[in-house]
Structures are given as C-alpha cells and as structure tokens.
Amino acid sequence: MIEVQGLTVRFAGITPIDDVSVVFPGGTCGLIGPNGAGKTTFFNVLSGFVKPAAGTITAFGENLLKMADFRRARWGLRRTFQTEMAIEKLSIFDNVAMIHEHSGAKRSTRREDVLGALEFVGLNAPPHAKVGTLGARERRLVEVARAVVGRPRVVLLDEPAAGLPDEETSHLSKVIQRIPESIGALVILVDHDMSLVQECCQTTAVVDFGKLVASGPTAEVLRNEHVIRAYLGTEETL
Amino acid sequence: MNAAPASTSSSLAATGALRHFDRRTGVHAAVAVGLLAVVLFLLPHIAGADWITTFTSVAIYSVVALGFGILYGRVGLISLGQVALLTIGCWVGTRIAYATSLPFPLVLLLAGAITCAIGVVVGLPALRLSGLYLALITLMFAGATTVVLSVTDFPNGGGGFKGRSVTGALTTETPPVRRPSWATGDVAYYRYTIVVCAILFLLALVHVLGKPGRAWASIRESEPAALAGGVNITLYKLWAFALASFITGVAGCLLAAQVGVPRAITFQTQDSLTLAATALIGGIFSIWGAIIAGVFNQLLPFLFQAQWGVNPNFLLVIFGAGLLQVLLTAPGGLVDQFPKDVANLARLLFRSARRLGRPS
Numbered sequence: 001m002i003e004v005q006g007l008t009v010r011f012a013g014i015t016p017i018d019d020v021s022v023v024f025p026g027g028t029c030g031l032i033g034p035n036g037a038g039k040t041t042f043f044n045v046l047s048g049f050v051k052p053a054a055g056t057i058t059a060f061g062e063n064l065l066k067m068a069d070f071r072r073a074r075w076g077l078r079r080t081f082q083t084e085m086a087i088e089k090l091s092i093f094d095n096v097a098m099i100h101e102h103s104g105a106k107r108s109t110r111r112e113d114v115l116g117a118l119e120f121v122g123l124n125a126p127p128h129a130k131v132g133t134l135g136a137r138e139r140r141l142v143e144v145a146r147a148v149v150g151r152p153r154v155v156l157l158d159e160p161a162a163g164l165p166d167e168e169t170s171h172l173s174k175v176i177q178r179i180p181e182s183i184g185a186l187v188i189l190v191d192h193d194m195s196l197v198q199e200c201c202q203t204t205a206v207v208d209f210g211k212l213v214a215s216g217p218t219a220e221v222l223r224n225e226h227v228i229r230a231y232l233g234t235e236e237t238l
Numbered sequence: 239m240n241a242a243p244a245s246t247s248s249s250l251a252a253t254g255a256l257r258h259f260d261r262r263t264g265v266h267a268a269v270a271v272g273l274l275a276v277v278l279f280l281l282p283h284i285a286g287a288d289w290i291t292t293f294t295s296v297a298i299y300s301v302v303a304l305g306f307g308i309l310y311g312r313v314g315l316i317s318l319g320q321v322a323l324l325t326i327g328c329w330v331g332t333r334i335a336y337a338t339s340l341p342f343p344l345v346l347l348l349a350g351a352i353t354c355a356i357g358v359v360v361g362l363p364a365l366r367l368s369g370l371y372l373a374l375i376t377l378m379f380a381g382a383t384t385v386v387l388s389v390t391d392f393p394n395g396g397g398g399f400k401g402r403s404v405t406g407a408l409t410t411e412t413p414p415v416r417r418p419s420w421a422t423g424d425v426a427y428y429r430y431t432i433v434v435c436a437i438l439f440l441l442a443l444v445h446v447l448g449k450p451g452r453a454w455a456s457i458r459e460s461e462p463a464a465l466a467g468g469v470n471i472t473l474y475k476l477w478a479f480a481l482a483s484f485i486t487g488v489a490g491c492l493l494a495a496q497v498g499v500p501r502a503i504t505f506q507t508q509d510s511l512t513l514a515a516t517a518l519i520g521g522i523f524s525i526w527g528a529i530i531a532g533v534f535n536q537l538l539p540f541l542f543q544a545q546w547g548v549n550p551n552f553l554l555v556i557f558g559a560g561l562l563q564v565l566l567t568a569p570g571g572l573v574d575q576f577p578k579d580v581a582n583l584a585r586l587l588f589r590s591a592r593r594l595g596r597p598s
Contacts, residue, residue, distance in 0.1 A: 047466050073468025085463035087455045089523065098452035102468030128262075146467070 001025055002064075002154065002186065007055030009041055009210075016041040017052070018210040027180045028187040030197040030204035030218060034230060038210040039190045040082065043156050047079055048072055059154060074104045076153030076185070078146070080160055086142045088132035092118065095131055096145050103150030117149035120182065121175050137168045144175060152185045161193050169196060176200045198222065206230065277432055282425045292540040294428045294496050297435040300532030301489040303517040304442055304525065305482035310514075311522030312446060313478045314458035315364050319376035321510040322383035323360075323483050327353040327490020328500050329392060335415045335494065336395045342418040342495070346434065349491035350484045357483020364475055380510045384502075392500040414498025431492050438485045443525055450477055512557060519560040521571025530572050534560075 002024040009017040016038040031039050044050040046057065048069030057064045059077075067075060078099070086095050096114045105113060118127060121141040125134060131142055140160060147155045157176065161169040177200050179187050189200055197204060198218055205215035208230040214221050221227055281293060302324050309315045331349035334340065340348070363375050394412045396403030421430040445451055453474045456464040461471055494500050516534040521527025534557070539550040568575035 047462075049462055049465070069465050070468055070470045073466060077466075079466050081460075081463060081466075085460050087452075087459045089459075090452060090455050094452050094455075098449075098456055098469075099467045101449050101452070 001060065002188075003056075003058045005056045005058075007042075007045065007057065008053045009038075009045060009050055010053045016210050017045070017207075020055070020207065020210070020212045022205045022212055022215050024186060024188055024205070025203060026186050027202045028176060028189055028200045030201035031188055031190045031207070032192070032194075032197060032204060033207040033213070036209075037207045037230075039207060040158060041210075042207070043079060043158055043188075043190065046072075046077065046154075046156060070102075073099070073102055076103075076151065077156070078148070078152040078154070078185075079156035080143045080147055080158055082159045082162065084136075084139050084143060086131045086139050086146065089130065091128050091130055092123070092125060092134075092142055092145075093127035095142055096149050099146045100150040103152075105150035113149055114145075117145040120148060120178070121145045122171060137164060140164065140168075140172070141175075144172070148179060148183050148185070152183065155179060155183075155185045155187045157187060157189045157191075159191050160189070161191055161196050169193060172196075173199045194222065274432070274436055278429055282428065287424060288540070288544060290424050290428045291496070292537055294424075294431045295493075295536040296529075296532040297428075297431050298489045298493050298496065298532075299513070299535045300529045301435050301438050301485050302513060303520060303531035303535065304439065304528035305486040305489075306514060306517045307522040307525075307528050307531075308442060308446070308454075308482045309478055310517075311524075311527075312451065312454040312458065313475060314368070315361075315475065315478065316369065316373040316514075317361075317364075317376045317479075317482070318373050318510045318514055319360055319379040319383075320482070320486055321505060321513055322376075322380035322507075323353055323357050323486040324490040324493065325383055325387060325505040326356055327487030328494045328505070329387070329490075330487065331491025331494040332415050332500055333393045333401045335491075336393055336401050336413075342416070346488050346491045350488035353487020353490065354480050354484035357486070358476055358480050360483075361476055361479030364479065365472055377507070377510065381507045384505065384507045387502045387505060391502050394499065412499050415494045415500070417495045427496065431496065434488065434492060438488060439525060439528075442481065442485060445481055446525065450474060450481075454478055512554070515557045515561045519557065519564050519571055521573035523570055524573045527571045527573040 004020060004022045004024075007017055007020045008015065016036075018038075020038075020042075031042065033039055041050060045052050046064065048067065052065065062075070064072065064075075064077070087098070090098065093114055096117055097110055100110050100113055101107070115127065121144045123138060123141045123145060125138050131139060134142065144157070144160065147157070160176070161172055164172065173196050176187060176189060176196075179185055187200075189197065191197055201218045203216060204218040204221045206213040206221060206224070206227045213226050213230050214224045277293070282290060285293065302320050305323070306317065306320045309317045309320075327349045330352045331345055334345045334348055335342075338345070360376065360379050364372055367375060390400050391402060393401030394403055395401065417427050418430060421427045446454075453464065453469045456467055456469050457471055457474060464471055497504070513531070513535060516531040517528065519534060520530030520532075538553055538556075542548040542550045542553060564571055564575075
C-alpha cells in the first residue's frame with residue numbers, strides 16, 4: 001500500500017501537485033487526468049527526480065522520500081517512461097539484466113530471472129537481439145520486462161500503451177493485469193486509454209490541475225460527475 | 239521472481255538463442271588471439287627496427303584511444319584531456335623509474351594508479367557538466383598540463399620532486415628510462431608492450447561486458463532512466479574516468495620507457511584533438527576501433543614522413559575529412575563501416591559476375 005499525505009510540488013510559481021492525499025491500496029491502481037494534471041510529476045516524486053515542497057509518501061510502511069533516488073530501485077520501485085528508454089545499444093537480455101543486477105537480487109538467479117521476465121511479457125524476439133533493431137511493440141515489452149524483473153514492490157507504468165495499435169494494447173493489458181498476482185507488485189498505471197484503465201485497474205485516482213478530483217473503485221470514479229467534467233469540460237468552458 | 243511458469247520449449251529456445259553470445263564471443267576471441275600471435279611472433283621477423291618502434295607506439299596510443307572510447311563511446315562523456323593523462327603517466331613513470339629500483343611492472347601499476355587518482359579529480363566536473371562544457375574543461379586541463387610541462391620538463395634522474403638535473407638536461411649523458419631487465423632491446427620491449435596493452439584491453443573488455451558496461455550504456459541512453467534502474471550515476475561516471483585514466487597512465491609509463499628520454503615538446507595540447515578525431519574515425523563504440531585509432535595516430539605519420547617523404551601535417555587534412563565523413567555517414571567508425579562496405583562490394587562483384595556469365 002502507498003499512502004500519500006499532503007503532497008505539494010512547486011516549480012518557480014507553478015504548483016503541478018497541490019496538497020494531494022491519496023491511497024493506492026494494492027493490485028493495479030489507475031492514475032488519470034488531462035495533460036498537465038501532474039501525473040508524471042507524481043511519478044517523478046516517487047522516483048526521486050523531484051523533491052516535494054511538502055507532504056509524505058509511505059510505501060509498505062517505509063518513508064520513500066528519505067531514500068536516495070538510485071536506492072529506490074534496490075528497494076523495489078520500478079518505472080517506465082512516456083518516451084521509450086530501453087537501451088538501444090544493449091541486447092534485450094542485457095537491458096533486463098542491467099536492472100536485475102542493480103535490484104539487489106541474487107546473481108546466481110539472474111539468467112533464469114531475466115528469461116522469466118521476458119517470457120512473462122510474451123516477448124518472442126531472441127534475447128541476444130539489440131534493442132535498437134526492435135519494433136515499437138517489442139521495445140515497449142522490453143521496458144515492461146525491465147520493470148518486472150527482480151522482485152519489484154511497486155511498478156509505475158507511464159502511458160505504456162501510447163502509440164500502440166488496439167491488438168497490441170490488448171496484449172499489454174493482459175500482461176499488466178497479471179503483474180500483481182504473478183510478480184507480487186503494486187502497479188500504478190497512468191494512461192489516457194480509458195478502456196485499458198478500466199480493464200486493468202481495480203481502483204483509480206483522478207487528478208486535474210495538480211489537485212485530486214476523485215479516487216476509489218474505477219467504475220465509480222469514471223462515472224463521477226467531476227471526473228467527466230475534468231476530462232470533457234463543461235458547456236461554460238466550451 | 240514469481241513469473242508465470244515458463245514452458246520448457248520456449249525456455250530452451252531462449253537459452254539456445256543466448257548461446258549466440260558464446261559463438262560471437264568465440265569468433266572475437268579467435269580473431270584477437272590470431273592478431274596477437276601475428277604481432278608477437280610474425281611481425282618482429284619481417285619488420286625492421288623503425289617499424290618495430292612505430293608498432294610499439296601504435297599499441298600504446300591504441301590504449302589511449304581506448305580510454306577516450308570508454309568515456310565517450312560508453313558513457314557519453316567527451317574528454318579531450320586523454321593525451322594530458324598520457325603525459326602525466328609518462329612523467330610519473332619516468333620519475334618513479336629514476337627514483338626507485340622497483341620492478342618495472344610495479345612502476346607501471348604505480349604510474350597507472352597515480353594517473354587514475356588525477357583522472358578522477360579531473361572527472362569530478364563531469365558529475366555536473368556534459369557535452370561541450372566538459373570537452374572545454376578537459377581541453378583546458380590538457381592545455382594546463384602542456385604549460386606545466388614546458389616549465390618543469392621531464393625528470394632526468396636529478397633530485398627533488400621534479401627529479402630534474404639541469405646539468406644533465408637534454409645531453410647524451412641523460413640516462414634513458416629503464417626498461418624491464420629482460421626486455422631492454424627494442425624487439426623484446428615491443429613484445430612486452432603488446433602483452434601489457436593486451437592485458438589493458440582485456441581489463442577494459444571485462445568492464446564493458448560486465449555490470450559497469452551495462453550501467454554506462456544506461457547512463458549514455460538516459461540519466462533519469464539509469465537512476466530509475468538503480469544505477470549510482472556518480473559512482474559509475476567516476477569509475478569510467480578511473481578506468482580510462484588508469485590504462486592511459488600505464489600507457490604513458492610504457493611510452494616513457496620506449497622513448498628513453500621523454501621530451502616536453504612531444505606532448506602538445508592539439509594531440510588530444512587529433513586523438514579524439516582518430517578515435518572517432520576508428521570507432522568509439524568498439525574495442526577494435528581503438529586499435530584502428532592507434533594505427534591512424536602513429537602508423538600513418540610514420541608512413542608519411544619516414545617512408546613516403548610527405549609532410550605529416552597533411553594528415554590533419556585527412557583526419558579532418560575522415561572525421562567529417564564519420565560524423566555524417568558512419569557514426570560507428572571504420573570498424574563498423576568497413577565490413578559493411580566490403581560486403582556491399584562483394585555483393586556488387588557477385589551480381590556483376592552473374593550478369594556477365596548469363597548467356598545473352
């Protein structure tokens with residue numbers, strides 16, 4: 001479980017996250033909102049790239065904000081980025097192994113764990129293939145494999161289905177749904193594809209202009225009047 | 239991890255595919271061993287004294303190019319101070335060789351270790367700077383080294399920290415920097431240098447193929463992604479500087495014993511730029527590229543000047559054109575482009591031959 005209390009982030013006069021308090025109970029949790037709502041900033045706070053002006057984040061009983069940024073991966077925090085960040089010059093195997101060896105997992109199980117992660121995401125490309133030679137779908141799966149290898153506790157997925165056709169989004173959806181049960185990690189999914197969020201997430205939080213608009217079971221949240229207004233606007237704003 | 243149980247067939251397929259690594263590594267190892275055998279046993283029998291001296295320099299400068307390649311090709315840090323580190327390794331090696339009677343391998347290690355410490359200090363700005371700014375800082379370091387060297391000159395067996403005796407300066411009485419007792423001759427020292435350089439290449443290879451290499455590749459791709467992957471960026475950047483400086487320092491010490499009496503005029507600031515150009519032409523993403531860079535840096539000037547009687551400054555034009563070509567069309571350098579060009583040529587010849595052989 002991740003508990004966020006009074007989280008505020010300020011960048012020189014802009015407040016991308018404004019006094020947000022929310023709980024991500026477990027399983028797969030959605031985090032949605034219009035562009036510029038503060039979703040990626042929230043991920044950057046969790047990753048340690050951005051220091052908040054106020055607030056606390058407790059993940060599985062530990063104060064996440066006190067950890068050095070690079071130590072959070074060893075603790076069990078993983079993430080993917082909106083833009084692909086798999087390393088082009090390394091092979092698929094090395095891309096995933098690189099995360100494994102900095103995760104504190106046992107060296108003796110590296111090969112087995114890496115191949116297991118590749119199989120988990122359903123990547124059929126040969127492990128020795130350079131990532132630079134892969135297509136968009138396969139690169140996205142490599143990123144997800146990097147996020148699930150080596151016993152993660154929290155997996156942050158930042159728009160993993162962006163740019164993927166429906167068929168591939170459907171495969172990705174099945175992979176994401178299996179993460180909590182098979183890997184044992186809490187997943188926070190940011191995406192604009194509402195059908196993906198509905199399929200994967202038991203609970204969802206909605207942010208707009210840095211403020212929490214609603215949170216709770218996904219079906220209820222998506223029917224929420226404030227959420228609809230935040231996404232579609234109102235007649236006045238139109 | 240508790241991933242879904244893998245099916246036996248796909249696991250076997252994946253494992254089989256991984257064996258591809260071993261085959262490729264085997265081919266590379268076989269080529270390396272073959273090349274080593276040729277340069278160690280064949281070349282000394284067919285090449286004259288001048289050539290042997292030049293090949294020794296090729297090996298030494300290949301290591302310097304390797305250091306540049308580790309920093310730029312692997313981590314993305316542009317360091318134009320590698321020749322300055324070579325100079326420091328040469329100075330320290332010379333000083334230790336004159337001041338002590340330590341075995342030569344120990345002198346090499348000490349020169350490498352001291353240069354490594356200096357290189358890490360030079361690398362500290364790299365934690366804050368990158369790209370052009372880091373290139374400028376390291377180039378200024380190279381310039382400062384040239385200035386300090388022109389004031390202090392190289393040790394020549396005198397006393398004090400500088401180890402410089404004015405009376406013995408630049409005369410025939412200045413004793414040469416000692417070589418290993420069993421490798422005093424040029425051919426024996428050439429073989430010694432090749433073996434030491436091969437060990438340094440192996441050291442770099444172990445790093446590149448291992449955990450540091452993967453962390454460096456991650457930093458080069460994206461620092462935020464590397465951080466999110468648990469890479470301690472400060473540690474691994476300094477590690478790259480330490481490794482590049484260590485191997486360059488050892489190369490500097492080898493150079494000191496090769497030339498015997500190192501002179502300040504040998505080491506110019508612009509050499510750092512020439513080295514960067516040749517390293518890029520050779521290929522900074524490959525260990526083999528460093529060897530090509532060494533050949534370009536040392537063998538071509540020898541051929542131009544001593545063999546063909548052409549002004550070696552003409553090489554600057556060639557290096558400039560080569561650098562332009564690499565930057566525009568072949569970022570992987572000659573080591574990457576040449577095999578592709580040969581394959582294309584072979585394909586073209588094969589098609590032409592088939593066309594000619596076809597009845598009209």
